[in-house]
Amino acid sequence: MSNSRERSRSTYTKYYSWFYIDSLIEKLLRRMSGESHRFESIVAVPRGGLIPGTILSHRLQKPLFCLDWYANYPMDFCGDVLVIEDVVDTGKAIAKTRHLVRTVDGCRIWYAALIRKLWAPPIDFWGQQEDAWVEFPWEKANVYGI
Secondary structure, eight states, X not given: OOSXXXXXXXXXXXXXXXXXXXXXXXXXXXXXXXXXXGEEEEEEOTTTTHHHHHHHHHHXXXXXXXXXXXXXXXXXXXXXXXXXXXXXXXXXXHHHHHHHEEEETTOOEEEEEEEEETTSOOOSEEEEEEOSEEEOGGGOGGGGTO
């Protein structure tokens, strides 16, 4: 097996419900409780971070920005920024955001995910650590008749 996603997929799959996603958002908010007031903006990593980013944007009443993977230029922010992803596994997506999201005047970029794989590189906040392959409710195409 060549990477951790293949290793995790080969073991078993956990299917998360919308109810469980809400509980992960609550866990994430509790872990961020001392810092969440500092975020000026939320940046969602497409595609997986868009839904958690939207939920956090509403809950924290902060503006939401969608990261453009194809941009040839970084996004600059004033104030602390929360970058949100659904799963941090290999860390490649988070590493790429480090080149695309910048702050000025010494502000901080925080990294968060609903799920952090046990072997994933460190991030600031996560709802749960997991070793299984995870399927989120928004990944179930047949639910929407597609």
